[in-house]
Amino acid sequence: MKPKVLITHNMFSEVLEYLKEHVEYEIGKPDGDISKHELIKKIKDKDGLLPLLVDTIDKDVLFAAPSLKIIANCAVGYNNIDIISAREKGIMVTNTPGVLTETTAELTWALILAVARRIPQAHIFTRDGLYKGWALDLFLGKELQKKRLGIVGMGRIGQAVARKARAFSMDIVYNDPHGLDPEEEAKFQATQLPLEKLLRTSDVITLHTTLTSKTFHLISEKNIHLMKKTAILINVSRGPVVEERALADALEKGTIWGAGLDVYEDEPAIYPKLFGLDNIVLLPHIGSATQETRLKMAFMAATNLIQGLKGETPNNLV
Numbered sequence: 001m002k003p004k005v006l007i008t009h010n011m012f013s014e015v016l017e018y019l020k021e022h023v024e025y026e027i028g029k030p031d032g033d034i035s036k037h038e039l040i041k042k043i044k045d046k047d048g049l050l051p052l053l054v055d056t057i058d059k060d061v062l063f064a065a066p067s068l069k070i071i072a073n074c075a076v077g078y079n080n081i082d083i084i085s086a087r088e089k090g091i092m093v094t095n096t097p098g099v100l101t102e103t104t105a106e107l108t109w110a111l112i113l114a115v116a117r118r119i120p121q122a123h124i125f126t127r128d129g130l131y132k133g134w135a136l137d138l139f140l141g142k143e144l145q146k147k148r149l150g151i152v153g154m155g156r157i158g159q160a161v162a163r164k165a166r167a168f169s170m171d172i173v174y175n176d177p178h179g180l181d182p183e184e185e186a187k188f189q190a191t192q193l194p195l196e197k198l199l200r201t202s203d204v205i206t207l208h209t210t211l212t213s214k215t216f217h218l219i220s221e222k223n224i225h226l227m228k229k230t231a232i233l234i235n236v237s238r239g240p241v242v243e244e245r246a247l248a249d250a251l252e253k254g255t256i257w258g259a260g261l262d263v264y265e266d267e268p269a270i271y272p273k274l275f276g277l278d279n280i281v282l283l284p285h286i287g288s289a290t291q292e293t294r295l296k297m298a299f300m301a302a303t304n305l306i307q308g309l310k311g312e313t314p315n316n317l318v
Contacts, residue, residue, distance in 0.1 A: 003047040003069075003309045008034050008055045015298040022306045023048065040064040048305050053077055054268075059085040070308030074301040076100060076288075077238065078318055079211055093318045094304035096297045098156065100288035104236055105160035107287045108206055111234050111260030114281045116204070117141040118258075121278055142203075142230065142257065144168045150202030152195070152218070153209030153237060154180060161206055162188045173198050176209075199226040204234065211238035221246035224255060231256045236287045239264040244271035251277050262287050 005023040007016075010030045019025050028034040028042050033054060043049060043065040051057055053075035062068065062085045070092040071081060078095050086093050114120055122139045125131060149165050151158045154176040162172050172190040174180075175198050185191065195218075199205065205227065209215050219233065219242040227233070233256060235242050244265045250256050252273065260281040264270050267285065274280055288294060304314040 004045055005048040005050060005305065005309075006039075006043050006046045008039070008049070008051045011050075012295055012298050014295070015302050018299065019302050019306075023309065036061065043068065048072065048309050050074060050301055050305055051080070053080050055080060057081040057086075062086060062089055062091065070094065070305060070314070072301045072305035072308065072314070074297055077211070079238070083318065092308045092314060094301070094308065094314045094316045095318055096300040096304075097316060099296045099300055100293050101156040101160050103290050103293040104157050104287040105164060107262065107283075107289075108157070108161050108208075108234060108236050109164055111236070111262065111281055111283070112144070112204055112206070112232065115232050115234070115258040115260045115279075116144055120281055142232065144170065144204065146170065147203035148173060148201055150174070150193075150198040150205045151190070152176075152198070152205065152207045154178075154190070155208060157236075158206075158208040159188060161208065162190055170204075173202065195223075196226060199223055200228075202231065203228065204232045206234040207237045207241055209237050209241060211240055216240050217243045219243060219247070221249070224250045227256050229254065229256065233259040235260075236262045239267050244274065247271075248273040248277065251279050 151174040154174040258279040262283040307314040
């Protein structure tokens with residue numbers, strides 16, 4: 001008999017065909033989000049679970065599934081899963097690291113350029129028929145050439161962002177608790193700075209850190225006020241790293257010049273004041289959203305799942 005698996009949301013047909021060879025699966029919610037009540041009901045007889053980052057797998061869910069052996073999260077992050085309770089129950093947890101590095105770095109640069117050159121605002125202006133001819137001061141933006149890029153979190157994605165910054169001849173500084181060795185710093189032409197100095201001196205600040213108790217509201221009201229009035233803040237890491245209320249106030253008052261967000265503090269809810277500002281670009285958590293990357297993520301999660309159900313050590317055990 002094949003192991004029983006719950007897939008919380010609909011999945012690519014290629015991945016479902018692959019899974020069908022090894023497991024008997026049920027899709028929890030083909031459209032929309034699955035509620036906690038539905039999740040608990042459907043997981044009772046399952047051996048494996050393949051959730052997305054939007055699914056909260058807490059203690060109640062875990063203890064409702066007596067035969068659950070593995071949770072194969074289709075995401076790099078796994079803060080949606082109660083890791084401690086999973087460990088107590090002997091449930092394996094896996095993620096999908098590495099696969100979305102370049103894709104997320106590309107989106108970081110898309111946000112930087114969109115904010116710096118006011119591209120969404122100019123697009124709406126033109127689309128709405130307001131463009132009547134060239135003007136000297138029409139949608140003036142910020143140049144990036146030879147400016148300072150401050151990277152908070154110099155892991156895989158931060159490093160990929162740094163590599164792409166060379167095209168703009170930017171001065172690269174970073175802050176990371178682990179740091180880079182001298183050879184790596186030379187490769188990226190990057191200098192480690194204390195966070196306060198990075199915030200004070202950078203023209204563009206990008207966030208690529210994990211979410212921990214230390215990074216929650218790392219970009220707080222106090223730290224935002226350290227930034228230049230001409231600074232641009234980009235967050236593609238985790239929403240709660242930025243205190244949204246403080247960011248909205250700073251953008252409204254012109255304390256900083258602009259921002260771009262792909263993640264939110266209370267996702268999918270967004271701090272209402274942000275919607276009324278024209279110096280911010282808001283995206284719906286699409287950092288890894290390319291056909292190539294999302295398909296790789298799904299296949300990686302499916303492979304982890306099957307390995308765990310076969311009694312093997314999954315490739316990406318957290």
